[in-house]
Amino acid sequence: MKVAVVGAGAIGGWVAARLALAGHDPAVLVRPGRDLPSLSLEGAEERQMVAIHSSDEAAEFGPQDVVVLAVKAFALAEAVEAAAPLIGPATAVVPMVNGVPWWFADPPLASVDPGGRIAAALPLERVVGCVVHAAVRREGERIIVQQADKLILGEPGGGDSARVAAIAGLFAKAGIRAEASAEIRRAIWYKAWGNMTVNPLSALTGAAADRIIAECRPLLLACMEEARAIGAAIGCPITESGEARISVTERLGAFKTSMLQDSEAGRPIELEALLGAPLELARRHGVAAPQLAALYAMTRLMGEARGLV
Numbered sequence: 001m002k003v004a005v006v007g008a009g010a011i012g013g014w015v016a017a018r019l020a021l022a023g024h025d026p027a028v029l030v031r032p033g034r035d036l037p038s039l040s041l042e043g044a045e046e047r048q049m050v051a052i053h054s055s056d057e058a059a060e061f062g063p064q065d066v067v068v069l070a071v072k073a074f075a076l077a078e079a080v081e082a083a084a085p086l087i088g089p090a091t092a093v094v095p096m097v098n099g100v101p102w103w104f105a106d107p108p109l110a111s112v113d114p115g116g117r118i119a120a121a122l123p124l125e126r127v128v129g130c131v132v133h134a135a136v137r138r139e140g141e142r143i144i145v146q147q148a149d150k151l152i153l154g155e156p157g158g159g160d161s162a163r164v165a166a167i168a169g170l171f172a173k174a175g176i177r178a179e180a181s182a183e184i185r186r187a188i189w190y191k192a193w194g195n196m197t198v199n200p201l202s203a204l205t206g207a208a209a210d211r212i213i214a215e216c217r218p219l220l221l222a223c224m225e226e227a228r229a230i231g232a233a234i235g236c237p238i239t240e241s242g243e244a245r246i247s248v249t250e251r252l253g254a255f256k257t258s259m260l261q262d263s264e265a266g267r268p269i270e271l272e273a274l275l276g277a278p279l280e281l282a283r284r285h286g287v288a289a290p291q292l293a294a295l296y297a298m299t300r301l302m303g304e305a306r307g308l309v
Contacts, residue, residue, distance in 0.1 A: 001065040001170055004029060004086045006079050008036055008054065010138040011096050012070030014146055015176070017041040020050040022174035027061035028054040029083060040143045063088030066167055069095040072262075073273035076102075077117035084121065092163050093126045094153070098258065099273025100192055103127055103156050104185060105234070105284070111276035128164055129154045129184035131191050150177040154184025189236035194245050195257075196275050196292070197223040200299040202260035203269055203308075210254040213246055219291065220246060226289040230278055233285035262308070269308045271299055 004027040005016040012028070017039040019026040030036050036054040040047055055061065064086045071079045076097055087093060095101060102113035103124055113119055133150040153168050155161050164180045171178035181187050197220050201212050213220065224242035231238050259269050275296045282289040303309035 001166075002063075003027070003066045003068070003170070004058075004061055004064040004083070005068045005070055006058075006083045006086070007070040007075075008034075008039075008052075009070065010136045010144060011132060011134065012068065013039050013138060013142075013144040014041065014134065014136045014149070015068055015070060015096070015171075016052060017048070017050050017144055018171075018174040018176050020052060021048055024174070025053055027064065027086070028052050029058050029061070029086070030054050030056050032056045034141075036142065038142060042143060042145045058083055058085040061086060064091055066170070067091055067093045069093060069097070071097065072268070073097045073099050073101075073112060073270045074268055077113065077121070080118055080121045087122070087126060091126060092128050092167060093122060094128045094130050094167065096130050096132050096151075097273065098132075098195070098270050100188060100277035100281070101129070101273075103129075104188065104277070105281060109277050109280050111272045111280045124156060127156055128167060129156050129188065131184070131187045133191070150179075152179055152181050152184065152187045154181040154187065156184065158183055158185065185234075186236045189231050189234070190238060192274065192278060193224060193227050193231065193238055194249060196227060196278055197295065198249065199257045199259035199274050200271065200295050202257040203263040204295075204299055204302055206260065206264075208254040208256050208260070209249055209252065213250050217246070219295075223291045223295060226282075226287070226292050227278060230282045230285070230287050230289065233287050234281055263306075266306075267308070269299075269303055271296070271303060271309055275299070 005012045006029045008028050008030050016026045016028050036052055038051050040049050067086045069079050102108045102118050108119045131152040136146050138144055153164050160182050168178040168180045221242045228238050262269050
């Protein structure tokens, strides 16, 4: 397969490096003016350097079989438009973004696609849904540190398909744990269920996950129950208890969420994808979510005051 990766941050760099090390020559689309001739992938026991074919001009690469969009959720519309020369009539596009995507509901979610830019530039039949479970970070311009990884892939409309199986196989052969799911919406919602509260609270408080769990547990559980009700209304039921899910996060210790890392660095936060979209779904289905709404309002006010939204 001809594969392109749009964005060379932690996730994009990890995917591109893995593919290159497996013998592929992924086309890596970088931001204007960036030069990325190589990447260093560091695991628990080794460091591997690999040459990368990168450019800030998508037209240099032409249409691909698979295009990975590895950008922040708020940058997705711009990334899709920049990637247009990579997307042919049979190209599968895999957005590897946090939170709830625009295509998750019909009509598409305005909170994560204001003005419909993404939907206009990327037909739904080109999209393969993806959930990223990965502990990956970037150090400097070229070093990718990987501690854990897993991708879940699926058709937005559900069911099995040959293209999803082929893409999952492509990643698996490159050393990335990948599995195909016939219910990708449920996988997306399950991850969002665990993230939509801890992430905003971390940005608000500046605290790592362990402190939030220790001191905000009742609020976490109340928000998770509201999110569970939203999930039931949209066909993504969750049977696990909030306490069981929190215990999984608790075992990870004092880690900083992605939203806290972005906040500390002065970068925009993914508030709409992680919390705005769930609240849009709640309004559509008449589900009361006062705790989530209050958390959203406080985080947005903080973000506006600091220029993060």
